[in-house]
Amino acid sequence: MKKSRRTIGILTAGGDCPGLNAVIRGVAKAAMHHGLDVLGIHDGFRGLVEDRMTPLENAMVSGILTHGGTFLGSSRDRPHKMNVGGRIVDRTDHAAKNYRRRRLDCLVCLGGNGTQKTALRLSERGGMNVLTLPKTIDNDVAETDITFGFDSAMAIATEAIDRLHTTATSHQRVIVCEIMGHDAGWLCLGAGIAGGADVILIPEIPYDLGKVAAHLRQRQKAGKRFSIVAVAEGIVSTAEARAKQARGSDSAPLGVETRIIAQHPAGTGEGIHLVQEPVASRVARQLQQLTGVEVRVTSLGHVQRGGVPTPFDRLLCTRLGTKAGELLAAGRHNIMVGVRGTECVPVPLEKVAGIKRTVPPNHPWITTARLVETCLGD
Numbered sequence: 528m529k530k531s532r533r534t535i536g537i538l539t540a541g542g543d544c545p546g547l548n549a550v551i552r553g554v555a556k557a558a559m560h561h562g563l564d565v566l567g568i569h570d571g572f573r574g575l576v577e578d579r580m581t582p583l584e585n586a587m588v589s590g591i592l593t594h595g596g597t598f599l600g601s602s603r604d605r606p607h608k609m610n611v612g613g614r615i616v617d618r619t620d621h622a623a624k625n626y627r628r629r630r631l632d633c634l635v636c637l638g639g640n641g642t643q644k645t646a647l648r649l650s651e652r653g654g655m656n657v658l659t660l661p662k663t664i665d666n667d668v669a670e671t672d673i674t675f676g677f678d679s680a681m682a683i684a685t686e687a688i689d690r691l692h693t694t695a696t697s698h699q700r701v702i703v704c705e706i707m708g709h710d711a712g713w714l715c716l717g718a719g720i721a722g723g724a725d726v727i728l729i730p731e732i733p734y735d736l737g738k739v740a741a742h743l744r745q746r747q748k749a750g751k752r753f754s755i756v757a758v759a760e761g762i763v764s765t766a767e768a769r770a771k772q773a774r775g776s777d778s779a780p781l782g783v784e785t786r787i788i789a790q791h792p793a794g795t796g797e798g799i800h801l802v803q804e805p806v807a808s809r810v811a812r813q814l815q816q817l818t819g820v821e822v823r824v825t826s827l828g829h830v831q832r833g834g835v836p837t838p839f840d841r842l843l844c845t846r847l848g849t850k851a852g853e854l855l856a857a858g859r860h861n862i863m864v865g866v867r868g869t870e871c872v873p874v875p876l877e878k879v880a881g882i883k884r885t886v887p888p889n890h891p892w893i894t895t896a897r898l899v900e901t902c903l904g905d
């Protein structure tokens with residue numbers, strides 16, 4: 528009797544980033560190479576719940592290595608909290624039914640922290656086999672040295688800081704540049720160091736604007752014609768940090784791997800996000816008052832998530848994707864494929880889901896920044 532071919536489903540969930548198509552290509556090509564069939568699931572977990580899936584042919588995943596975004600579409604929807612006509616309902620049973628009806632052997636989920644949690648939930652409560660890959664420009668997924676998308680976003684933010692330098696110098700201004708990263712400082716710190724920002728504020732180090740202003744005044748006295756202040760979107764002042772602590776806050780200690788309490792800073796938890804005011808505007812206004820220097824603001828926003836992946840990310844995505852394909856062929860699931868040194872390795876999903884990797888206070892990048900006289904606001 529002919530043995531039926533095994534089928535995997537692949538989806539992209541959460542905020543997009545450069546490199547998603549490269550990973551889809553890597554997983555699909557390697558899986559096909561090993562004799563597996565591949566179904567593309569549209570718009571993240573919503574497509575699984577609504578049974579919107581397309582069989583992927585080799586030709587459909589060719590020529591997409593360098594394309595930005597995700598050709599499958601993405602969403603922040605989660606099966607256990609779906610917004611259906613304005614009502615929040617649990618659709619885990621729909622997801623499980625579709626998984627079985629399509630005879631899926633494993634659900635491959637490309638996503639960040641929220642996706643890791645949702646995937647684990649689907650395996651525990653929906654009885655599905657899952658395999659995840661660490662995607663996010665925030666670089667805050669546990670049990671991996673790096674996430675894909677981070678390098679591309681860092682390149683964009685660094686280029687932005689370079690450009691801000693020249694215009695700030697021409698006008699003798701301070702420019703405050705807001706960088707994404709949720710409540711982790713990796714992106715701001717990495718791009719800030721690479722772009723030579725004079726001040727870098729990250730969520731893991733509560734800031735004191737008095738100290739930042741003193742640093743800016745000192746630069747001015749030394750005859751420097753410009754200052755670039757890179758701020759992460761999730762920063763907190765020392766006063767805010769103290770208030771949080773006094774409240775016996777739900778937020779865990781700064782600069783460590785922390786259990787995730789909230790799915791998204793601006794999120795309602797149901798996939799509808801409020802428009803956030805750039806935190807950089809507040810910082811800029813206060814710095815102008817404190818220093819008397821002319822200040823301008825640039826918020827990079829979703830520019831950091833758009834466009835083509837860097838060569839580093841293309842290589843990383845292809846390595847992660849093909850490793851996932853091999854592991855799927857070997858029947859491995861309930862794992863995330865992470866990066867450890869030069870290797871792509873499987874990690875039990877329970878060790879990843881619900882853990883946020885923020886910048887440790889003693890991280891070498893922090894030491895590096897201080898040694899080149901960058902003010903970190905503390």
Ligand code: F6P
Pocket residue numbers: 542639663664665707708709760792800832
């Ligand atoms: O997680 C990636 C990220 O870009 C964060 O840096 C940012 O806080 C968030 O997503 C923005 O999400 P959205 O695209 O839903 O506004």
